[in-house]
Amino acid sequence: MGVGKNQFFCHECESSYPIEIYRIEYTDECFVxxxxxxxxxxxxxxxxxxxxxxxxKSKKIGFEKYTEESLKPCRCxxxxxxxxxxxxxxxxxxxxxxxIKKQIDWWGTEDGIPGVVMGIAYSSSNCWK
Ligand SMILES: [Zn+2]
Ligand SMILES: [Zn+2]
Numbered sequence: 768m769g770v771g772k773n774q775f776f777c778h779e780c781e782s783s784y785p786i787e788i789y790r791i792e793y794t795d796e797c798f799v800x801x802x803x804x805x806x807x808x809x810x811x812x813x814x815x816x817x818x819x820x821x822x823x824k825s826k827k828i829g830f831e832k833y834t835e836e837s838l839k840p841c842r843c844x845x846x847x848x849x850x851x852x853x854x855x856x857x858x859x860x861x862x863x864x865x866x867i868k869k870q871i872d873w874w875g876t877e878d879g880i881p882g883v884v885m886g887i888a889y890s891s892s893n894c895w896k
Pocket of ligand 1: 799802803804805806807841842843844846
């Protein structure tokens with residue numbers, strides 16, 4: 768998982784802010800969830816998931832639901848969701864992946880995993896309940 772830096776311009780509040788760009792390769796097993804209230808993005812490495820969570824429960828409850836339920840809330844009070852959009856850290860407007868693609872050098876994998884994750888990302892070591 769390579770990381771780069773870039774500037775992103777928000778059309779809603781007209782501010783420009785630095786973003787981190789994660790380039791996810793096919794071979795990287797990782798999961799990305801945005802906070803549903805603020806601009807934080809959580810990147811979970813597959814090994815961390817394997818170490819913490821029970822695959823049988825995952826099968827029963829559903830992978831996404833089980834993962835979301837097992838995570839601590841965000842420090843802003845929001846929760847991490849697979850379906851939550853990226854947000855501008857200045858005005859908190861949702862930013863679609865299409866807008867992101869237009870502004871930065873977007874790179875996607877063949878199986879549809881977004882190659883770029885933007886946000887104020889933090890790693891997963893302390894994210895579990
Ligand atoms: Zn948050
Ligand atoms: Zn904004």
